[in-house]
Amino acid sequence: MFSFYITDEEFNAESRVTSHHHLTLGQRTKESSNPKAGFINSMSYKAMKCGLRFKPPAIILLYEDVTAGKYRQRSMPIRSFSKFSDCSRAAEQLKNNPRHKRHLENVSQSQLERLYKLLKGHLNGNSLEESLEEIRRSETIDPEEDLNKLDDKELEKRKSLMDELFEKNRKKKDDPDFEYNVEVDFQQEGPVEVCGWDEASDEEF
Amino acid sequence: MSMAGDGVSDIEQEKYDADENVKIICLGDSAVGKSKLMERFLMDGFRPQQLSTFALTLYKYTTTVNGKTVLVDFWDTAGQERFQSMHASYYHKAHACIMVFDVQRKITYKNLSTWYHELREYRPEIPCIVVANKIDADLRVTQKGFNFAKKNSLPFYFVSAADGTNVVKLFTDAIKLAVSYKQNSHDFMDAVMQELENFELEKQEAVSDKEDESEDALPLQLQGF
Structure with missing residues (x-):
């Protein structure tokens, strides 16, 4: 059985963010008179991987202590969490926990939330596959769903899922290849593919 | 049709009669990216005015068209679209409309006809641009035909608020259309x-x-x- 589960996919992204962060620190150090000052005063923990241990429940972080030049593993025990607990709140509390805060700076709350969901599924007697499937489902937008009909909370959930894609594809002002005015002429040459959204049966359309 | 009645009449709309002012409204379902498009166009310059009592967000923008200063008010829905209908005053004195759908969600495309119908009830003649947003999710959609715009003889743009594709063009064209509508209004x-x-x-x-x-x-x- 799995006792330790690591979600790899997002960590690459996380560590990219971290190294970017690290880079800015490095640049700042260069300018200061004391080349090490930047590192002493700021944390340089580079999160690499993050996972869940079922027994006893803990969130495990693999990270690089850049100052010391060492790789370390940190266990963050999960206490007072039951199958009735709120995963999003638990993730938020862990992220803001003064003991772990600095290590988790570059680990997103949604990633931690996912780990809590896995634990919750486990406490409910679900297999790892079942829990993963459930998480996947809750994190996918149903293209048929009419979001106009949702209440605020549910709509916000969908919006934050969409925001993940938005942020992923987003060109920010500080990006080296950012252009304010991007014009693309999508000339449709030859026979245009039918998109299927214009069926003849939809007469009102 | 009711005039700028009820609660929203408190918003001063007389100014839209003045030559240099135009009002451009955004329409479309929840979460199609209307506000994200606004913010991408205005970048740091955006100072949205939240009028939460009216479920409305106003973005102010100043530009020049044909050498003349134009003050643009962009009206964004701020959740009011959830009722599948906007208050009459939202349409009142509007000079152009930007109508958005999400290329990843068919229902937002289907609902365009409801939005368009309501728009035409209040503003039968104003220019209206149809916008397919979120093309960054899958560029292949740009090779597909979306008949709604063609059927209603409306200009159509593929855009992405995330990577910026055609966003500036969309808004500058909308402003030009609003100004020229205002100058030649036969509404x-x-x-x-x-x-x-x-x-x-x-x-x-x-x-x-x-x-x-x-x-x-x-x-x-x-x-x-």
Whole structure:
């Protein structure tokens, strides 16, 4: 059985963010008179991987202590969490926990939330596959769903899922290849593919 | 059709009659990216004015069209679209409309016809641009045909608020269309409204007059349209 589960996919992204962060620190150090000052005063923990241990429940972080030049593993025990607990709140509390805060700076709350969901599924007697499937489902937008009909909370959930894609594809002002005015002429040459959204049966359309 | 009635009448809309002011409204379902498009166009310059009592967000923008300064108010829905309908005052005096759907969600495309229908009830003639947003999710959609715009003879843009594709073009074109509509407005409803306003004035003046010609003035003038 799995006792330790690591979600790899997002960590690459996380560590990219971290190294970017690290880079800015490095640049700042260069300018200061004391080349090490930047590192002493700021944390340089580079999160690499993050996972869940079922027994006893803990969130495990693999990270690089850049100052010391060492790789370390940190266990963050999960206490007072039951199958009735709120995963999003638990993730938020862990992220803001003064003991772990600095290590988790570059680990997103949604990633931690996912780990809590896995634990919750486990406490409910679900297999790892079942829990993963459930998480996947809750994190996918149903293209048929009419979001106009949702209440605020549910709509916000969908919006934050969409925001993940938005942020992923987003060109920010500080990006080296950012252009304010991007014009693309999508000339449709030859026979245009039918998109299927214009069926003849939809007469009102 | 009710005039800028009820709660929202508190918002000063008279200014949209002044030459240098135009009002552009955004329409479309929840979460199609209307606000994200606004923010991408205005970048750091955006100072949205949240009018939460009216479920409305106003973005102000100043530009020049043909050497003249134009003050643009962009109206964004702020959740009001959830009722699948906007308050009449949202459409009142609008000079152009940007109508958005999400290429990843068919229902937002299907709902365009509802939005368009409501728009035309209030503003039968204003320019309206149809916008397919979120093309960054899958560029292949740009090779597909979306007939709604063609069917209604409306300009159509593929855009992405995330990577910026065609966003600036969309808004600058919308502003140009709004300005030219305003300069050459033959909008029937505008004319009728103007007539009714004049009629009200004439009626008030007529109270002291012995000869009262204003009562049959309205139908006569309306026949001219």
